[in-house]
Amino acid sequence: MTADKLIVTIFGLTAIIFTYWFFLMKKEEEAVAASDSIDISVKGGYSPEVISLKKGKTTKLNFIRKDPSSCLEEVVLPDFKIRKTLPLNQKLTIEITPKRTGEFDFACGMNMFHGKIVVRD
Ligand SMILES: [Cu+2]
Structure with a gap:
């Protein structure tokens, strides 16, 4: 060379x-700030990937899985002790009420795709 x-x-x-x-x-x-609810598209990852919520406010996370790969069929929110199977092309709502501020990751069942929930006062 x-x-x-x-x-x-x-x-x-x-x-x-x-x-x-x-x-x-x-x-x-x-x-992306969520009001009462937020739609999260699941296709080769999560979109939006970073969501901000208000502390103490119950918010609906609407996961809409458009990706047929089995990788994304589960979503895990370890800090909220939630593990759900996402049906393809359907909306699955997860309701959370964050009790403290901070950053909380969520991921697919195999921990390959990641998203983040930012809880603010
Ligand atoms: Cu995966």
Whole structure:
């Protein structure tokens, strides 16, 4: 490999890393505020991925699974002691009343896809 090719490769890699970093950082900040309920689309992950809720307020999380892969057929909210099977192309509502503020992760049954619930005062 010649020096100029190496430089191009390094620049290319730096650009890729920067793009990933920027994309992930940006995603992390985008919490979608839920009012009384929020629809969460389940397709190759969770959308929205980060949801903000108000402490002490009962909120309905409507999971709508559009992904036929068995990977996403279960959703687990460990902090709320909830594990549910999501029927395909149907809405499954999980009602939660967060008692304390903080960040609570949820995931598929195999812990491969993740989402986050941010509870605020
Ligand atoms: Cu999975």
